[in-house]
Amino acid sequence: DSGVTQTPKHLITATGQRVTLRCSPRSGDLSVYWYQQSLDQGLQFLIQYYNGEERAKGNILERFSAQQFPDLHSELNLSSLELGDSALYFCASSPWGEPDTQYFGPGTRLTVL
Amino acid sequence: AQSVTQLDSHVSVSEGTPVLLRCNYSSSYSPSLFWYVQHPNKGLQLLLKYTSAATLVKGINGFEAEFKKSETSFHLTKPSAHMSDAAEYFCVVRLMYSSASKIIFGSGTRLSIRP
Numbered sequence: 001d002s003g004v005t006q007t008p009k010h011l012i013t014a015t016g017q018r019v020t021l022r023c024s025p026r027s028g029d030l031s032v033y034w035y036q037q038s039l040d041q042g043l044q045f046l047i048q049y050y051n052g053e054e055r056a057k058g059n060i061l062e063r064f065s066a067q068q069f070p071d072l073h074s075e076l077n078l079s080s081l082e083l084g085d086s087a088l089y090f091c092a093s094s095p096w097g098e099p100d101t102q103y104f105g106p107g108t109r110l111t112v113l
Numbered sequence: 114a115q116s117v118t119q120l121d122s123h124v125s126v127s128e129g130t131p132v133l134l135r136c137n138y139s140s141s142y143s144p145s146l147f148w149y150v151q152h153p154n155k156g157l158q159l160l161l162k163y164t165s166a167a168t169l170v171k172g173i174n175g176f177e178a179e180f181k182k183s184e185t186s187f188h189l190t191k192p193s194a195h196m197s198d199a200a201e202y203f204c205v206v207r208l209m210y211s212s213a214s215k216i217i218f219g220s221g222t223r224l225s226i227r228p
Contacts, residue, residue, distance in 0.1 A: 002156060033216075043157075043203060043218035058216065090156055100145050100164055100207060104156035 003027065004105035006091050012111045018079040021108045025072055025093030031055070032074040033094070033102060034066055038087035049074055078110070086112045117206045119219035127227045132176075132191040134222045136204030139185060145207040146187045148178055151221075152200045160202075163187060174198070199226045 003026035013019055025032050034046040036059075045058035049068035060066075063081075068074040078085060088109050092102040120135040138144060145164045149157040161172025168180040178189045187204060204219040 002158075004156075042220050045216040045218070056215070092157075100147065100162050101159060102157075104149075104158065106156050 002103040004091060004093050004103050006105040006108050008108060010109050013081060014113055015081055015083060017081050021076040021089050023074045023091030023105060026103055029093035030096050031094045032068055033092040034076050035090040036087045081112045083112050086110055117204050117217050117219045119204050119222050121222050123223045125225040125227060126194050128196055129193050132194045134189040134202050136187045136219060137185055138206045140206060140208060142208050146180060147205040148189045149203045149205060150200045194226050196226050199224055
């Protein structure tokens with residue numbers, strides 16, 4: 001158990017819908033990262049937040065957005081969902097001063113029908 | 114362009130024999146390099162990392178990797194495979210720019226262990 005929690009574990013929804021994935025980092029970790037893992041695209045870094053502010057951006061679509069709240073939990077919002085958005089979405093957190101050590105959550109499996 | 118290439122999509126070895134998972138990177142900058150392991154239906158776990166210190170890096174579970182700048186490689190090895198090593202392994206490069214960073218994952222290598 002990494003100490004990073006993600007909810008929900010599974011999510012099934014329809015095309016065009018909007019969903020919110022939630023992540024709670026390890027206690028004391030200020031950085032949160034979001035990743036997408038799909039069969040055709042592999043693992044991709046989406047976005048990083050540090051203490052509430054966006055720090056780095058990867059291959060995140062404009063339909064997707066994220067934020068980190070004062071209590072350091074983070075949410076990833078996916079809108080206008082398409083079939084191709086079906087994937088495992090991972091959240092990770094890292095300790096202050098150790099950006100290269102990331103602890104991953106168990107993931108949220110999103111299925112878009 | 115910066116990238117990371119895992120040369121084998123699937124490696125199968127017998128239990129007790131050595132493991133070699135190959136990774137090459139392409140970067141104009143000095144990268145940080147990592148190996149992660151993902152067991153079925155689990156999140157990723159950091160095995161080891163190279164961040165411009167010693168070129169031979171020791172990780173958890175008996176794994177190690179050597180950074181070879183001349184070959185732009187960061188291959189993962191283990192002297193003796195165990196059944197519990199069966200998993201997907203990802204080589205990852207992190208590139209630091211002046212005000213941001215970029216993280217690139219390899220396509221993964223599935224390691225199978227034969228009894």
